Amino acid sequence: MIYCKSELITWSNTFSCGIRIIDEQHMGLVELVNEMFSHVTGDQQEEADYFKRVFQEAARYIKVHFATEEKIMLLTNYKGYNEHKVAHESFIATVTGYILDFKAGKRFSLYSFTKFLKNWVLSHIAVMDKQYFQYLRRTATRKENGRLSISSADIRKAM
Numbered sequence: 001m002i003y004c005k006s007e008l009i010t011w012s013n014t015f016s017c018g019i020r021i022i023d024e025q026h027m028g029l030v031e032l033v034n035e036m037f038s039h040v041t042g043d044q045q046e047e048a049d050y051f052k053r054v055f056q057e058a059a060r061y062i063k064v065h066f067a068t069e070e071k072i073m074l075l076t077n078y079k080g081y082n083e084h085k086v087a088h089e090s091f092i093a094t095v096t097g098y099i100l101d102f103k104a105g106k107r108f109s110l111y112s113f114t115k116f117l118k119n120w121v122l123s124h125i126a127v128m129d130k131q132y133f134q135y136l137r138r139t140a141t142r143k144e145n146g147r148l149s150i151s152s153a154d155i156r157k158a159m
Helices: 020-038 044-075 081-103 110-139 152-158
Strands: none
Touching: 020 044, 020 110, 044 081, 044 110, 081 110
């Protein structure tokens, strides 16, 4: 089987929320998925060797990103926090399942895994994350330098 070596996901400003740390982390997730996809060769052993080297790093990155998002949501009293956290936990459980199956020696497809990541990342950013992006934009105050910032006073006004 021959695979195309193009990017699986192309970053665009439509994914941007305007919060630097979240945008940078989302770009990092896109890069991670693309990096994994670039190692799809159709050679089971090559793909397994690659995945063995990167899956812990990928899991850590995702954990840090989710913790960052959840902290921002809690600090800003985002009402959709619980639903968002459940979505994060469901994603982590699915990825953990892939990793446990891989460690148990079950058949593993890097192509299927990267397609799952792509679909989840794009749908999560486009749907769930957009909801809290909109909330943060409504809550934030535009500072003199043009950047959005959320202060304690902004949060009190939003409640």
